[in-house]
Amino acid sequence: QSALTQPASVSGSPGQSITISCTGTSSDVGSYNLVSWYQQHPGKAPKLMIYEGSKRPSGVSNRFSGSKSGNTASLTISGLQAEDEADYYCCSYAGSSTFYVVFGGGTKLTVL
Amino acid sequence: EVQLVESGGGLVQPGGSLRLSCAASGFTFSSYDMHWVRQATGKGLEWVSAIGTAGDTYYPGSVKGRFTISRENAKNSLYLQMNSLRAGDTAVYYCARDGAVAGTMDVWGKGTTVTVSS
Numbered sequence: 001q002s003a004l005t006q007p008a009s010v011s012g013s014p015g016q017s018i019t020i021s022c023t024g025t026s027s028d029v030g031s032y033n034l035v036s037w038y039q040q041h042p043g044k045a046p047k048l049m050i051y052e053g054s055k056r057p058s059g060v061s062n063r064f065s066g067s068k069s070g071n072t073a074s075l076t077i078s079g080l081q082a083e084d085e086a087d088y089y090c091c092s093y094a095g096s097s098t099f100y101v102v103f104g105g106g107t108k109l110t111v112l
Numbered sequence: 113e114v115q116l117v118e119s120g121g122g123l124v125q126p127g128g129s130l131r132l133s134c135a136a137s138g139f140t141f142s143s144y145d146m147h148w149v150r151q152a153t154g155k156g157l158e159w160v161s162a163i164g165t166a167g168d169t170y171y172p173g174s175v176k177g178r179f180t181i182s183r184e185n186a187k188n189s190l191y192l193q194m195n196s197l198r199a200g201d202t203a204v205y206y207c208a209r210d211g212a213v214a215g216t217m218d219v220w221g222k223g224t225t226v227t228v229s230s
Contacts, residue, residue, distance in 0.1 A: 001172070003156070036216045038157070045206060045220040046149075046157065051213055089157050093215035099162055099170040101147070101215040106156040 004029065004090055004104035011110040017078040020107045022090030023071060028102055030071040034093035037066055037075045040106075041086045049088075050075060077109070085111040114138035114219050116207050121224030128197050128228070134190040134207030134221060142185035145210035147217055148192045150203035150226075158203075161192065162210070175201075197228045 005023040012018040022035065029035055035053045038046035048057050050066035053073060063078045073092070077084055090104040120132040132148070148160040161181040162170045169181050180193040190207050204223040211218030 032214075034213065034215055036213075038217075040157075045222050046208075046217070047220070048211070048216065048218045051211065051216040051218070057211075057218060091157075091159075091215060091217075095170075095214070099164075099168075099214070100172065101159040101162065103149075103157045103159060 001028070001094055001100060001102050004092060004102055006088075006090060006104040006107045008105070009108045009110065011112055012080045013112045014080050014082065016080050017076060018080060018109065019077075020075045020088055020090075020109070022073040022075070022092075022104050024073070024092055024094075024102070025071055027096060028092040028094035029068065029073050031096075032093050033068065035066065035068060035073040036091045037064075037073075038089045038091065039084075039086045040089065046089065080111050082111050085109055114209075116209065116219055116221035118205065118207050118221045118224035121205065121226045123227045123229065124197055125230050126198060126228055129193070129195045130197065130226060132192040132194070132205055132207075132224060132226070134192075136188045136190065136209075139209070139219075141183075141188040144212070146181075146183060146190045147208045147210060148179075148181060148190075149206045149208055149217070149220075150201075151206070151223075152200075152203040155203075160205070163190070194226070197226075199228050202226060202228045
């Protein structure tokens, strides 16, 4: 299984919207509606932001939204704030004959 | 408060072994699948292993046959036995709770650092 493909970096100004893509295959992202997204600030543990492609855990701002089309999932952050500057990772269930999880390489979001 | 606290990291020589522990609190540990995820310095997240509530275990090819995940529900504890360690296993190791949706990790510990070096 190969890692999911994410852009290395994205940037945006406060108040703008950005989208981070996560491209997999028909064996992972394309087969299951089980993509999750994690935010990680430097030196901190990851935090779940989106699960099942588009659902937000309690306490996560509605500025964060997720979607999927074919083998590509996307995370959109609207109304960018300075505190959103972090690394973002996508993750997909990829088990067919056995349980398997695969992460993306991560995207560094810079708020200009 | 739902919490996961890892311990057991340290410096180990190549070929050596190490056992990581993860203490869970604030939730019914036995009802949840659990994961170990690692992150090398400056690198991305890598799934290392998972264990189901029934004790079924899963690994990626990179650690299969060298790492063993286990759990002790009576002690609310998760473990990772790591053998035949390599320099490439150097990373921060996180334990994470599976949030009842396959592969979704809704609670994470702060991690414990493993360094494999001579």
